[in-house]
Amino acid sequence: MDLSYSDEEKAFRAEVRAFLEEKLPKEMSDKIRKGEELGKDGQEQWHAILNAQGWLAPNWPKKFGGAEWNAVQRHIFEEEAAAAYAPRIVPFGLSMLAPVLQKFGSQEQNDYWLPRILSGEDWWCQGYSEPGAGSDLASLKTEAVLNDEGTHYIVNGQKTWTTLGQHANMIFCLVRTDKTVKQQEGISFLLIDMDTPGVEVRPIILLDGTHEVNEVWFSDVKVPVENLVGKENEGWTYAKYLLTHERTNIAGVGFSQAGLTAVKRIAKAEMSGGKPLMQNPHFAARVAQVEIDLMAMSTTNLRIVSKAAAGAAPGVESSMLKVKGTIIRQEINDLARRAAGAYAMPFASEAIEGSNLALPDPLNAGPVAAQYFNNRKLSIFGGSNEIQRQIIAKTTMGGGA
Template sequence: MDLSYSPEEERFRAEVRQFLEQKLPAEMSEAMRLGRSIGKEGHDRWHAILNEQGWLAPNWPVQFGGCAWNAVQRHIFEEECCRAHAPRIVPFGLSMLAPVLQKFGSKAQQDHYLPRILSGEDWWCQGYSEPGAGSDLASLKTRAVREGDHYVVNGQKTWTTLGQYANWIFCLVRTDPDAKQQQGISFLLIDMDTPGIEVRPIILLDGTHEVNEIWFTDVKVPVENLVGEENKGWTYAKYLLTHERTNIAGVGFSRAGLEAVKRMARAQMHRGRPLIENPHFAARLAQAEIDLMAMATTNLRIISRAAAGQAPGVESSMLKVKGTEIRQEINDLARRAAGVYAMPFASEAVESGNEPGLGPEGSEAVAAQYFNNRKLSIFGGSNEIQKNIIAKVKLGGRA
């Protein structure tokens, strides 16, 4: 069973599918299917292709250069991109910073930064988490002290995804150490080429360099790079996080992953029969598909509210929890379906993958995806924290 679509929506799906067939580079699609990195150059290339088509910012209002698709169109686009193994659009500038600037930024900030996000001239990363402030983000220690027409920033950010490519970072910094935690935080835009910034790589379990530590030592940031009001950054941070957690749901990626699991399970034999016929495996697969169908419907409802100008509320936490649980379950099912072909563990083996053709189709990417996606239930606010938020909001503080 699947969601039903109107004839107009099906025509839009056909348009998206035709675009992907004509414009998505075959070698890029194959790399994504095999779980291999396309690097900054690949992401920049796909970014430019979508921008030329006018489809780069489906959630942006038209006046800022977006295409203002409705919730169903955005769902269809994501679904088709995942089915075609298109790269995921890097979200930090487009889907996280841009909504904050559009709602809280000055006219000068909107006019300067938003076009540069679309053109790809600026690559943004997110400066939120710190060694002692992950899920408890409001306890962050990075300081910004105002001195005349600039702030002086000192501190450290960690788990900064793709920070090695970024030329700008949006940061939460503490501007009033004497205020309550949430009341003394500001939102700054910082040029990564500013003296005093050091990027240190963190190598993950799957052998990749995806995240970083960012160190700030007496970094001078112009006052005009403050978004909104000083000490009101927590309000802007919460607004951004609702968008981040909604995006983390990854419905399209889960759909594509589920189909890959089915293909592998049909090809992999277990006691003389295809694994997909094994009752225990089939039951887990069916439950994952049921959960995904329910989440897809919820996701559409929340995106519809966001498109109407309402920031997602506690529902974004619900999507974050369920979405990451489903993706991790699919990763585990894929690992089981791939059998011995999911065994690479050493970073060199994980990075290179199995030789194509050694196992069921898609098994080359299983190990790397399984190890890497253990992070899903932690980043963007751990699932345990999200459950506390849900309980507090829905149970009136009786969590």
């Protein structure tokens, strides 16, 4: 792989920078830089800005309304967006459900759902994990039974850790449609309207007081049979395909690059008259090591995205990228917390908003504690790193995936 950028790619980077300078609202980027909540309205505003530019779905084929960027273009955009403190687009509809529909969905499903994802008419969330089925997702128990007329499924069960489910009007779910076969063979993939009677969303409040995740309960929920994606009892195949895309996205190369830049900025500042932390050999060595790891992961990411762009779903490589990417992001979070020192102490969100008490200029250190604690989840969701290591071992050392 040629790692130097062509003239066309350099011109594309300049175009992206110009777009971000012109179209990214300053109040929005300031919120992201300070670690403040963007909220549903802010997310929808940025979604609409990108859609108007035709850049909302960079990995979608043009026939579905996407930008159809190549791997390098997507890598460049991710780098520039993170550096400019642009919001991260909610991935559930765009980057997770859409690839499944495009590969396994019917023509009618693609014609109906994909334009609604682009327009923002539907806000999707993911119904995978359950209280007894997280890393061992195949043991899920949420059940869907086809009615006698064959027109509807009746869904009963519970999903948990449903990110931003309080904003969603649609949820894509893995459900059990056959309990007589091996666990992986009795799962189907359903699209469920959250406004259907019997759907209840209960908030899970995190330690920092934020409402990011939820429980979703289903009690005799009627789902039209037309909302079954692909074939009944083949949902596990679709789920694995979706998870490869999710794991690649979790790596967050652009966010790690922006985070590393922030670490260097904080560590080079003088704290209370003392020497900058970057002059400490041990700390400087840790920064250098994570920078080397990030450069290597960036190259790996380009290879994997190139493979996906060629029409193949990333395989074991996505597990490798997920493991390494989450380790790097957590290491960067830890370095930022150490570099900020006392400024990294957690502050109540009410005290932060509208003040600079927790954001001493030029350090902007206030968000680092919240990011450190929140990003502990990265090595768990999308399939825990322990499970990913098992997949890597089985695939590369024999025994099958």
